[in-house]
Amino acid sequence: MIAKELPKRFGKFGGQFVPETLMxxxxxxxxxxxxxxxxxxxxxxxxxxxKEYSGRPTPLYYAENLTKKLGGGKIYLKRxxxxxxxxHKINNVIGQVLLARRMGKKRIVAETGAGQHGVATATxxxxxxxxxxxYMGQEDIERxxxxxxxxxxxxxxxxxxxxxxxxxxxxxxEAIRDWVANVEDTFYVIGSxxxxxxxxxxxxxxQRIIGDEVKEQILAVEGRLPDYLVACVGGxxxxxGLFYPFIEDKEVAIYGVEAAGLGVDTDKHAAxxxxxTMGVIHGMxxxxxxxxxxxxxxxxxxxxxxxxPGIGPxxxxxxxxxxxxxxxxxxxxxxxxxxxxTKVEGIIPALESSHAIAYLMKMAANTSKEDIIVVNLSxxxxxxxxxxxxxxxxxxxxx
Amino acid sequence: xxxxxxxxxxxxxxxxxxxxxxxxTAGDPDLGSTQQLVLEMERAGADIIxxxxxxxxxxxxxxxxxxxxxxxxxxxxxxxxxxxLVEDIRKETEIPLVFLVYFNCVFKYGFEKFLNLCQxxxxxxxxxxxxxxxxxxxxxxxxxxxxVDLIPLVAPTSEERxxxxxxxxxxxxxxxxxxxxxxxxxxxxxxxxxxxxxxxxYTDVPAAxxxxxxxxxxxxxxxxxxxxxIVGSAIIEKIEEGLEDxxxxxxxxxxxxxxxxxxxxx
Numbered sequence: 001m002i003a004k005e006l007p008k009r010f011g012k013f014g015g016q017f018v019p020e021t022l023m024x025x026x027x028x029x030x031x032x033x034x035x036x037x038x039x040x041x042x043x044x045x046x047x048x049x050x051k052e053y054s055g056r057p058t059p060l061y062y063a064e065n066l067t068k069k070l071g072g073g074k075i076y077l078k079r080x081x082x083x084x085x086x087x088h089k090i091n092n093v094i095g096q097v098l099l100a101r102r103m104g105k106k107r108i109v110a111e112t113g114a115g116q117h118g119v120a121t122a123t124x125x126x127x128x129x130x131x132x133x134x135y136m137g138q139e140d141i142e143r144x145x146x147x148x149x150x151x152x153x154x155x156x157x158x159x160x161x162x163x164x165x166x167x168x169x170x171x172x173x174e175a176i177r178d179w180v181a182n183v184e185d186t187f188y189v190i191g192s193x194x195x196x197x198x199x200x201x202x203x204x205x206x207q208r209i210i211g212d213e214v215k216e217q218i219l220a221v222e223g224r225l226p227d228y229l230v231a232c233v234g235g236x237x238x239x240x241g242l243f244y245p246f247i248e249d250k251e252v253a254i255y256g257v258e259a260a261g262l263g264v265d266t267d268k269h270a271a272x273x274x275x276x277t278m279g280v281i282h283g284m285x286x287x288x289x290x291x292x293x294x295x296x297x298x299x300x301x302x303x304x305x306x307x308x309p310g311i312g313p314x315x316x317x318x319x320x321x322x323x324x325x326x327x328x329x330x331x332x333x334x335x336x337x338x339x340x341x342t343k344v345e346g347i348i349p350a351l352e353s354s355h356a357i358a359y360l361m362k363m364a365a366n367t368s369k370e371d372i373i374v375v376n377l378s379x380x381x382x383x384x385x386x387x388x389x390x391x392x393x394x395x396x397x398x399x
Numbered sequence: 400x401x402x403x404x405x406x407x408x409x410x411x412x413x414x415x416x417x418x419x420x421x422x423x424t425a426g427d428p429d430l431g432s433t434q435q436l437v438l439e440m441e442r443a444g445a446d447i448i449x450x451x452x453x454x455x456x457x458x459x460x461x462x463x464x465x466x467x468x469x470x471x472x473x474x475x476x477x478x479x480x481x482x483x484l485v486e487d488i489r490k491e492t493e494i495p496l497v498f499l500v501y502f503n504c505v506f507k508y509g510f511e512k513f514l515n516l517c518q519x520x521x522x523x524x525x526x527x528x529x530x531x532x533x534x535x536x537x538x539x540x541x542x543x544x545x546x547v548d549l550i551p552l553v554a555p556t557s558e559e560r561x562x563x564x565x566x567x568x569x570x571x572x573x574x575x576x577x578x579x580x581x582x583x584x585x586x587x588x589x590x591x592x593x594x595x596x597x598x599x600x601y602t603d604v605p606a607a608x609x610x611x612x613x614x615x616x617x618x619x620x621x622x623x624x625x626x627x628x629i630v631g632s633a634i635i636e637k638i639e640e641g642l643e644d645x646x647x648x649x650x651x652x653x654x655x656x657x658x659x660x661x662x663x664x665x
Contacts, residue, residue: 008533017502017529019459020564021554021578163465164455173456180459181579183556280503280529281456293478294507295455 005030008197009285011320013313016196018176018283025183030198032103042098049094050209053127054084056091058210060217060374065344070364073227073371077347078214080238080378087350087379088210088238089120093189095206097124100187107131107186111175113140113168113234114305114352115147116379117191122156132156135174138166140304147383165298168308172282192235193312196283200312207241214374215245222372228363230255231376232355233326234270234306236315238378247323256315257359259301260328268300272311273319273326281310287319302331302387303351305379333358335391338381350379351387402548403495403523404570407446408605408626417622418571419444419662420607421655422499422631424451424467426476428642430484434491436638439652441494444659449526449629452481452500459528461582463632466639478508482516489521497524497550497570502534510541517547524548524570532564553598554578555589565602571627572598576608582632583613595624615661622662630658 009015016026036042050056059082063075080088100108108130112118118134125132134151138160141148151158164170172194179188193200193207218226229246231239233256246252261269269275276287279294288310289297301307318324329337334351337358342348349357356375367373381388401409411418421440425433437448453471457464485496498517505513505527517525524547530538535549542549548570553561555578565572574595577587591608598606608621609629618628637654641647 015534016531017534018531019528019554019575020531020552020560021556021575023531023533023554023560024556024558163462164469169456173458176458177461177580183578277507279507282458283529290503290507292507294501294503294505295472296503 004034006034006198006201010314010317013285013316014197014200015285016283017280017285018196019180021180022183022196026196026198032099033198033202036099036102042102045098046095049098050091054090054094055082056209057213057217058082060214063345066341069344070361072364073367073369073373075360075364076218076226076372076374077377078210078242078374080210080376081347081349081353081380085116085120085123086382087116087120088207088241089117089191090123091209091241092191092203092206092237093117093120093124096187096189096202097128097130100130100189101128103187105185105187107182108189109133109135109175109178109186110189110191111135111168111171112191113137113171113307114303114383115140115144115151116305116383118156118158119147119150119154121189122151122154125156126154133159133178135159135161135171135178137168137171138162140167140171143304143387144383168304169281169296176282192237193240193314194235194282194284194310200284200314203237204240204244204314207237208244210238210241210376211243211245214242218372218374225249225252226372226374227251228253228255228367228371228373230257230356230360230373232257232306232352232378233311233315234259234308234352235310236312238376240312240314242374242376243318243324247318254324255359255363256324256326257355258326258328259303259306259355260330261300261302263330264328267297269328270299270301270306270308271328272309273315274328276311284310284313286310286313286316302334302391303355305350305352306355327359329355329358335388337361338384338388347377348381349377350381351384353378354381400546402546402570403493404447404497404548407495408571411446417625417662418446418605418607418627419655419659420447420449420609420627420629421445421634422449422451422629423634423638424453424464424471425481425484426453426471426474427467427635427638428470429474430476430480432647433484434488435648436651437488437494438491439648440655441492443652443655445494445655447495447497447627449497449499449631450481452478452498452504454501454504457501459580461580461632463635464581467635478504482520485520485522495523496521497526498522499526499528502527502530505538510538514542514545514547518545522547524550526550526552526573528552532560555594561597562601565598565604568602568604571605571607572602573629574598574606574608574625575610577611579610581610584611587611591621591624615657618658618661619664628662
């Protein structure tokens with residue numbers, strides 16, 4: 001027998017702080033999600049599409065050059081960048097859209113920051129011939145014009161969000177508002193381990209394939225578990241996907257890397273755990289960046305995917321119990337890491353993932369040669385070339 | 400002791416009248432205007448005033464209230480300033496005053512500090528649009544010690560949840576008349592008569608309809624279904640129309656007067 005319902009909270013974090021209109025929809029979603037766990041057909045379909053459509057399992061690549069240069073433990077990169085559409089986001093989208101189909105929903109809405117989740121959602125909707133609308137902040141639409149065009153080619157409607165700060169948090173508000181208005185026929189595919197219960201649990205379970213694979217792969221080549229895991233954290237889905245299967249393995253030290261923007265002592269960062277306080281955003285109790293009145297404060301990161309004032313509630317919990325260490329990396333450090341990995345390994349990482357690489361560059365020297373470090377390379381950097389070019393003072397593309 | 404809200408509904412019931420509940424955002428376009436607007440709306444016939452505490456992320460609100468929120472925040476309407484405003488308003492009127500406030504504002508400010516100020520300054524009820532049944536226990540428990548009603552929201556999708564949501568409610572029940580966020584719409588897709596009857600099965604507390612009610616005509620059509628009618632975005636649009644030539648006050652007065660007349664026609 002499986003549980004009739006899942007825990008709504010991770011310690012004191014999580015919950016369902018949403019308008020009453022959505023409550024029955026969330027209960028139904030939870031019920032259907034629980035059923036999929038025992039539904040062999042559903043599980044087979046998920047496995048089929050992540051393998052045949054997205055290319056899983058992704059390699060666990062031994063980064064020999066990086067290991068030698070940094071002079072510490074052996075570094076392995078989990079190549080989520082090699083997924084179809086270029087990031088880990090598709091793992092979750094495949095799971096949620098299969099669930100939407102199972103529930104008979106014809107219309108999909110999603111929010112997106114960098115555009116990766118939006119592209120992944122538009123892609124899967126194209127394949128399954130579902131109507132798709134993506135909400136994206138005005139500022140992000142400008143930063144990630146190429147992804148907007150991709151989504152449109154894939155047949156999705158991209159709605160520009162100008163409310164609030166015009167970034168990911170506002171796009172999320174707008175997607176939730178759409179869902180409230182169209183809850184009967186619409187499925188909201190949320191892109192990270194955030195939002196009201198059951199989303200953080202559901203997204204975690206669709207992303208844990210990352211960590212499950214890593215465990216199998218590292219045992220095959222090294223015969224033991226890694227000593228360190230490193231992943232970047234915005235909402236935190238790639239990190240949760242990697243970390244979760246290792247949470248009970250106490251010998252594995254786990255590091256989540258937040259966006260410190262221009263520095264955590266400035267007002268331009270997105271270091272939610274380092275600087276945030278408890279509160280509610282997007283239906284969940286978690287740490288967030290806010291003022292004394294509970295107004296959500298503007299955040300900054302060079303990476304649109306980490307530019308988020310909250311964090312998944314289970315991350316908040318792992319911080320609270322001391323299981324995961326959360327550290328900050330600045331824009332500048334991330335840009336340096338971006339170039340470094342590109343030159344040393346011939347792999348162009350997403351700016352989000354570059355935060356994890358930057359932390360690796362700081363920590364590796366303090367590890368011993370016998371140590372094993374696994375870094376989640378959550379996405380590829382094609383979408384960020386324009387940003388990097390600008391930062392490095394190159395000529396901007398002709399508009 | 401009965402709250403101002405309960406007393407107001409009792410008086411209206413005796414007169415066989417419905418309550419007109421009008422919403423504006425506190426501090427839109429500035430705090431001084433809000434005080435005047437409250438008094439004008441009362442003079443025009445409003446029975447209960449809902450004051451929105453402006454929020455950076457108003458999930459349940461449509462574009463009109465979002466704009467009001469942004470104007471108010473830009474004008475510096477923080478929680479302390481709004482309580483000062485309430486104190487000033489209370490010097491002038493005994494009309495029931497209800498806050499519409501998002502949960503994070505109350506949570507971050509501190510439940511006790513917030514409730515103490517509600518009590519001291521004369522706020523009669525709280526509507527928290529993102530605090531469903533499952534999450535309200537702690538606050539509701541605490542509010543038992545305060546003369547402040549926690550006004551629950553029920554939605555057309557609530558169905559079997561209604562019974563528990565309205566159990567030991569006080570003030571009134573906020574019946575969300577349509578799916579989606581606040582703001583005008585042309586028609587209601589929900590069978591509102593059936594919906595209100597469901598609510599009435601489980602409680603004697605007055606039921607007020609809101610979300611999308613925007614004209615005297617709509618009030619005319621809906622008034623016999625419920626005990627109160629809530630109008631928000633349509634009033635804020637009147638404020639907006641008068642921003643440039645500073646006629647908001649008159650425009651709001653005239654509009655609320657029409658709403659009141661529609662409500663009182665037999």
